[in-house]
Amino acid sequence: MKLFKVMCVMALVFAVSAIAYAETQSVKVSGDITVRGLARNNYDLNADDASAANTGSQSTNMATSLMSTTEIQIDADLTDNVAGTVRLVNQRVWGAGDNASAGDETGIVANPFTDQFTAAAIAPGTGASFDILLDLAYIELKEFLYSPLTLKIGRQDIWFGKGFIIGTNMQNPQAALYAPEYTAITSFDAIRATLDYDPWTIDAIFAKADENYRRADDDINLFGVNVGYVFDDYNAEMEGYWFFKQDRFTGTLGAAGMGLISSINGNCDNDVHTFGLRGSFDPLEDWTVALEGAYQGGHYLGAQSQVEERTRSAFAIDAIAECRYFQDNFAWKPVLSAEYIFYSGEENMGNVTADAAGEYQGWDPMFRGKTDTAIREWQNVYYGTDEAAAPSFTNQHQIIIKGVVEPTDSLTAELAYAHFWLAEPWATVTTAVNQNTEKSIGSEVDLNLTWDYTEDVQFGLLTGMFFPGAYFGSGQDDTATDVVGTVTLNF
16 A cells, blocks of 8 residues: 555656646756956056055055956746746855955946946955846747746846947946956846837836835836837848836935935935937948947936036947958958047036036936956046046047957957046146146947857957056056956857
8 A cells, every 4th residue: 555655656757747847848057167367567558556564665556466267147938938947146256255355456346337336345245245146037928928028037138239228237246356356246136128110119218226125215226218220231230219217316425535415305316317319331342330329318317516406418429440351352451440438527527516507418328338458447437546546437538449360260350459548627726636737538449359269168268558648647657567368168
């Protein structure tokens, strides 16, 4: 009798397992391991630091570290057009486990693409390097209620167009990285609905960027609609979009040196409505021209002490031309490109006072994913050059000239030259920066080598040099350098 019961239980378990297995069409496991070695010098543009910690020794300006990023992703394809994705990540600095101490290194820590940034310790906390973090966890429902509709619910990557407005939600959990721009966690907690009416595509999103406890009036939310169309000729495409970053405050807020003040009614909005168009086409077979322009409205509150909200009125432009004419005519397959980017700025931003009024014209980078340079991109975002110096994501013109060649089938070399200058004078009370006189921020040269060792293993070497312009005064006019070696395994 006991044997019969055991057989019945085993049969039931087998039947349930068989049903569950039948409902799973396929499960794919993938991932990657990336190891980076970094050597950086003079990121504060000062080779003669005279602080108590440095005592003028130039050797302390050189920062070296090793870091690893490990990702495991599981994609499950189920019946009835249902799928799910989970990705786990560990990112850590080598040797920065239990013997790491807070305050080992100082820089700018915050979400890089917000109005607020402040200097603070960025060393890994005890044990944080060994945390397993959740990067992706979403459900995908294809043909949901209506055949062209796909619904994604949960933690997911969101990238539109070239990533000029929406691309990454960069996070550095537990401040685990010395070089937080290399974080692998860029996902959003979001709901995304996609209608595919080929050649039309319509996307609508809602994302919770920041949950401040359980109040309803102090979160940062992202809403948006993106409409795309693919043309039959000239490899042409076009997108139009509206994205709304709803940033709400209640009461008095504070950030180092920024003293935010609530409005008279106790509610403050730092909302950003971004409207834009993007398009690209090939006027000739070997040429591509792309243009994106966006306008921002809404309210501004956040970068300096303010009593009342100010009306936003800002815009940005990204124009690119790429030439592939020589790619088929030379053995090294050269590709050349030129790009111009403009972010509108607020005049004398460094001296804005609490009673400032009128339109605010500084560009808010939203959740931009597109990055263009190795060093300037992160100045006064993650790495401080001066407490009030201009950050890289607003009030700036930039030109980038780039060339790519393939000396062998497995080796690619990319050389980029970029020049930056202010759109409006950035006044400041700090004497290290020339007040109201100079707009030249500087130039940068980046060389990126990539070697495909096998189909699964790739080596990389990035070298960058930033040359400060006349905007930076004495004491902050030394060249910054960056060398990053990388090896990546994909499986």
